Every structure is written in C-alpha cells, then in structure tokens.
Amino acid sequence: MKLTLTHFSPPTTSDAGTADRYRMSNLDLKFTSINDIGKGFLENRYTPIEVVRYFLDRIDKYDSELKSYATVMRASSLEAAEIATNEISNGKYRGPLHGVPIAVKDLCYTNGINTMGGTAVLEEFIPDYDSTVVSNLKKAGAIILGKLNLTEGAMGGYNPKRDIPRNPWASDRWPGSSSSGSGAATAKGLCVASLGSDTGGSIRFPSASCGIVGIKPTYGRVSRHGVLDLAESLDHVGPMANSVIDGVHVLNAISGRDPSDLTSQSSTPLRLENISNIDLSDFTLGYDEIYASKGVNPNLASLVKETLEVFTSNGAKIREIKMPENIDSFLPAWKTLCTAEAYHAHRDFFPTKSDEYGPWFRSWLSEGEKVTTQEYLMASIKRRECNALVNNSMEEVDAVISPAMINFPHYVDDSIGYGPMDDKRGTAFQRFTVPYDFNGYPTVTLPCGFSPEGLPGSVQIIGKPFSEETISRIANAFEQSTDWNNKHPMD
Numbered sequence: 001m002k003l004t005l006t007h008f009s010p011p012t013t014s015d016a017g018t019a020d021r022y023r024m025s026n027l028d029l030k031f032t033s034i035n036d037i038g039k040g041f042l043e044n045r046y047t048p049i050e051v052v053r054y055f056l057d058r059i060d061k062y063d064s065e066l067k068s069y070a071t072v073m074r075a076s077s078l079e080a081a082e083i084a085t086n087e088i089s090n091g092k093y094r095g096p097l098h099g100v101p102i103a104v105k106d107l108c109y110t111n112g113i114n115t116m117g118g119t120a121v122l123e124e125f126i127p128d129y130d131s132t133v134v135s136n137l138k139k140a141g142a143i144i145l146g147k148l149n150l151t152e153g154a155m156g157g158y159n160p161k162r163d164i165p166r167n168p169w170a171s172d173r174w175p176g177s178s179s180s181g182s183g184a185a186t187a188k189g190l191c192v193a194s195l196g197s198d199t200g201g202s203i204r205f206p207s208a209s210c211g212i213v214g215i216k217p218t219y220g221r222v223s224r225h226g227v228l229d230l231a232e233s234l235d236h237v238g239p240m241a242n243s244v245i246d247g248v249h250v251l252n253a254i255s256g257r258d259p260s261d262l263t264s265q266s267s268t269p270l271r272l273e274n275i276s277n278i279d280l281s282d283f284t285l286g287y288d289e290i291y292a293s294k295g296v297n298p299n300l301a302s303l304v305k306e307t308l309e310v311f312t313s314n315g316a317k318i319r320e321i322k323m324p325e326n327i328d329s330f331l332p333a334w335k336t337l338c339t340a341e342a343y344h345a346h347r348d349f350f351p352t353k354s355d356e357y358g359p360w361f362r363s364w365l366s367e368g369e370k371v372t373t374q375e376y377l378m379a380s381i382k383r384r385e386c387n388a389l390v391n392n393s394m395e396e397v398d399a400v401i402s403p404a405m406i407n408f409p410h411y412v413d414d415s416i417g418y419g420p421m422d423d424k425r426g427t428a429f430q431r432f433t434v435p436y437d438f439n440g441y442p443t444v445t446l447p448c449g450f451s452p453e454g455l456p457g458s459v460q461i462i463g464k465p466f467s468e469e470t471i472s473r474i475a476n477a478f479e480q481s482t483d484w485n486n487k488h489p490m491d
Contacts, residue, residue, distance in 0.1 A: 030055075030190075031189055031242055033242075033246055034245070035096060037192065038100070041093070048085045058189060063185075066188055069148060069190070070114075070146075070163075085099070094140060094141040096140075097253055098140065098141030099141060100143065102195070103144070103147070103148050103182070104146075104148065105150055105179050105195050108133055108226065109130060111128060111130045114126055117150070118149065120162075130226065136253055139253075148181030149162060150180060150181055151360075151361075152357065152358050154199060155338075155364050156364070157358055157360020157361060167209060169211065169456060170454075173410065173411060174205075174209055175409070176207070176208065176409070177201075178197070180206050182194040186212050192241075193241040194241075195237060197238070198214075199234045200338060200434050201437075204445045204458075209405070211458070212446075214239075214247070216443045223254075223260065228345070230342055231337060231342055232344075239251050243479060244475045248272065248468075267466060270472060278480050278481065280311060280477050283316050283399065284318075284319050285317070286319050286401070287320065287321065292305070300403055304402065306448070308401065310477075310481050313481065316474070323393045328431055330435070330438075334379075337376065337383065338368075351365075360419030386435055387435075399463045399464075401459060403459065403460060404432055404460040406429050408457055436462055444471045447484040
C-alpha cells in the first residue's frame with residue numbers, strides 16, 4: 001500500500017540548461033538511483049564520462065552558493081570515468097557502483113589530494129595513499145568527484161578559512177554537523193551519494209536536516225584507517241544517499257575487515273533481495289513515546305509517531321518499551337570522552353599551533369587538554385552504564401523507532417557557524433544520537449515529512465549490532481510505502 005502523508009507536490013527536476021548536451025536529455029540524472037544509472041551504462045544509453053560531466057556541471061552551477069565541496073577532483077574524476085567507460089564497453093562491469101560519481105567527507109585520505117579535515121593546520125596536507133573506504137570505493141569502480149566540507153575537526157564549528165555549507169532547503173537553516181557538506185551535496189544532487197562520519201550524530205544530523213538517508217553502521221563494520229580521528233572510540237564512517245538501497249550499495253562496498261584497523265570486523269554483505277522485501281511481519285519494533293517526544297518539537301514528534309502506521313501497514317508489530325528515563329544524564333560523559341580523544345588526535349598541532357584553529361574547535365581541544373585520567377575513566381564507566389541500560393531496553397525488539405533530532409533544522413548564520421563554542425545548548429539535543437555512538441549500534445535515518453515551514457523531518461531506526469540488513473529492510477519498506485524520499489530541494 002502506498003501512503004502519501006504530505007500535501008507537498010514533487011518539485012520539478014528538469015535541468016533545461018544542460019540537458020541538451022547529453023544523449024539522454026530527458027533523464028533526471030541528479031536523483032537517478034544507483035541501480036538505474038548502472039542499467040543505463042549496460043544498455044549504452046549514456047557513459048560514465050557523460051554522467052561525471054553532468055555532475056561536474058551541477059557543481060559548477062550550484063556549489064558557489066551551496067559551498068558543499070572543499071575540493072573538486074575534476075581531472076582525476078574524468079580520467080577515472082574514461083577508464084570506467086572503456087571497462088564497461090568491453091564487458092568488464094564491476095557491479096552497481098561502477099562509473100557512479102561519489103563524493104567523500106574531507107576526513108578521508110585521498111592519494112594526491114588535500115585532506116584538510118575542515119582545519120587550517122592541515123591545509124597543505126596531501127596524503128600519499130587512500131583511506132580504506134576510498135580504496136574500497138575505487139575497487140568497486142566508483143568515481144570520486146571530490147572532497148566535501150565539514151566542521152573543523154568534525155566537531156561543531158567551522159574554521160574561519162573554510163566555507164560553511166548551506167542547507168539546500170533553506171540557506172539560513174542548519175545543514176547539520178559535522179558531515180554538513182555531505183548532506184548538502186547529496187540532497188542537492190551534486191553527487192549520487194557520499195560518505196560521512198558520525199561521532200555524536202554527524203551522519204544523522206545532516207541527513208535529517210537535509211532530508212536524505214544516512215546509515216551509521218555498527219562500530220567496526222567499516223574501517224577507519226586513513227580517516228582523520230575526532231574520537232577514536234566513537235568514530236563511525238558510513239554512507240549518505242537519497243534512498244536506502246543506494247546507501248546499502250555504498251555500505252556494502254566500504255565494509256569489511258581491514259588489517260590496518262584492528263577495530264574492524266568481518267561482516268556479511270547486505271542482501272538486496274532481502275532488503276527489497278517490504279513485508280515486515282517477522283519484525284517487532286520498539287517505541288517509547290516519552291523518549292520519542294520529551295523535549296522534541298511537537299510537529300516532529302507527531303511525524304515520527306505517524307511512521308508507526310506505515311510500519312504496521314507493512315505487517316510490523318509495535319511494542320511499547322521503556323528507554324532509560326535518565327538517558328540525558330549520561331550525555332555529559334560523551335563530551336569528556338570526545339574532548340579528551342580529540343585533544344589526543346590533535347596533539348601534533350595543539351597547543352603549539354592553537355592560533356590556527358578556529359574559536360569553536362580551539363575551545364573543544366582546550367577542554368580536552370584539561371581532562372584528567374580519573375575523569376576519563378569515570379566517563380567510560382558512565383558510557384558502559386548507558387550501554388547496559390539501552391541494551392536491556394532493546395532486548396525484546398528487532399529495532400527501535402525514534403526521532404533523529406529534537407527539532408527541525410534551526411536558524412544559523414556565520415557568527416554561529418564560526419563560533420565561539422556555545423555551551424547554552426547543552427547536550428540534550430544528542431539524546432537520540434550519542435547512546436548509539438556509545439554502544440556502536442547501527443542506525444538508519446530517513447525523511448518522514450516536513451515542518452509547517454517546509455523543512456525536512458526524519459525518523460531514526462536503531463538496530464542491534466550488525467543488524468544493518470534488518471534495519472535497512474525496515475527503512476526501505478517505509479520508503480517504498482511513502483513518497484518522502486522523492487521530495488528534493490528545488491533548483
């Protein structure tokens with residue numbers, strides 16, 4: 001059953017200014033699925049060269065305002081596209097990502113390309129090897145379009161030397177952090193999909209704010225080798241896309257055991273035939289209305305609660321559960337752990353080059369420098385307590401339904417984006433994100449409606465370790481039963 005729960009009409013997505021330059025002038029490439037792009041290649045309707053040029057043209061047209069890219073890899077992407085075109089034409093098709101333009105957060109080492117991590121101290125840093133995730137994407141045949149902007153060090157504020165990405169739905173609204181460039185570029189159709197990272201919500205916040213799908217995988221499913229650290233024990237790398245299936249394709253490509261990352265683990269690829277099954281009668285979903293509505297914008301809470309109707313219409317059983325009532329009390333421990341580990345990650349530059357950091361991240365590192373061993377250990381104990389309580393709450397369900405954020409994307413301007421660090425907001429806004437960085441559980445965030453002002457709202461599906469196939473199936477069933485993922489910002 002197809003449920004349409006919005007009064008919004010799908011926006012026009014024609015690109016008349018450039019369409020006549022391509023053989024498939026009637027194809028809306030910017031939001032074409034990975035499966036359909038691959039089908040077009042195999043049917044010789046267009047080539048990777050044409051597709052890459054199309055997306056480079058869109059970057060040229062829109063990114064001067066959107067500011068999602070830190071580096072556009074024009075020459076190397078066209079060179080890779082030519083290789084992919086020749087391979088596919090000669091019957092050497094590697095799979096669904098072959099020839100598909102992907103962009104990566106500028107934390108991911110890319111051989112011969114600046115990797116700045118949103119900082120000034122790494123402005124001239126050019127790695128001589130690829131991160132494992134970039135290497136895996138290239139092995140799958142993906143074309144790396146470029147490196148995407150982010151908050152400094154992948155935390156909350158931007159370095160004054162770096163651009164602040166704009167939310168493509170409303171330029172004065174938060175694009176999420178820290179994978180803000182990934183969210184903005186993907187939502188605007190400046191890449192087919194992207195990579196983000198999540199330490200306290202940085203895949204989920206920009207996915208929710210920009211109205212796209214974000215998959216935060218189980219800690220260890222995806223190697224972090226060659227990805228700049230924020231907080232090593234909390235960092236996750238995952239895909240951001242315009243559909244669940246697209247995100248799964250990317251996740252399958254980047255997952256797996258990596259000897260260079262001792263925290264990485266072997267994992268079974270997600271099976272598309274299972275994920276495509278929208279019958280959810282085998283699944284029980286947990287929902288705690290108090291947890292899902294306390295401190296949450298009422299309109300957003302209502303949208304999330306409405307998703308339960310969609311899940312049940314597809315056969316899922318909903319069970320009332322009790323998430324930890326004191327979950328907010330554990331959130332300050334995240335700050336202790338994250339600041340301390342961030343300080344450790346930046347010890348080669350801070351405090352010796354503290355003046356080169358922006359005011360926001362400089363304050364973050366300064367707080368980390370002050371964390372004592374005892375404070376770090378006590379925070380680690382609080383983390384374990386939180387994990388135990390959350391695990392108990394989820395024991396009898398296959399997944400939990402919650403918001404991804406407490407509100408629709410809020411108002412921002414450059415003074416807020418560049419800092420200094422604002423302590424007034426506290427940690428409550430992370431109640432739906434931090435617990436699942438603490439325990440490393442996988443989540444899928446996907447659009448579920450709009451605010452009265454037309455800003456995207458999202459639902460979060462939380463699973464158990466290495467249950468990405470299950471939560472992706474649940475998310476895809478919702479996506480196939482509604483029309484939210486087909487809503488895009490207007491050009």
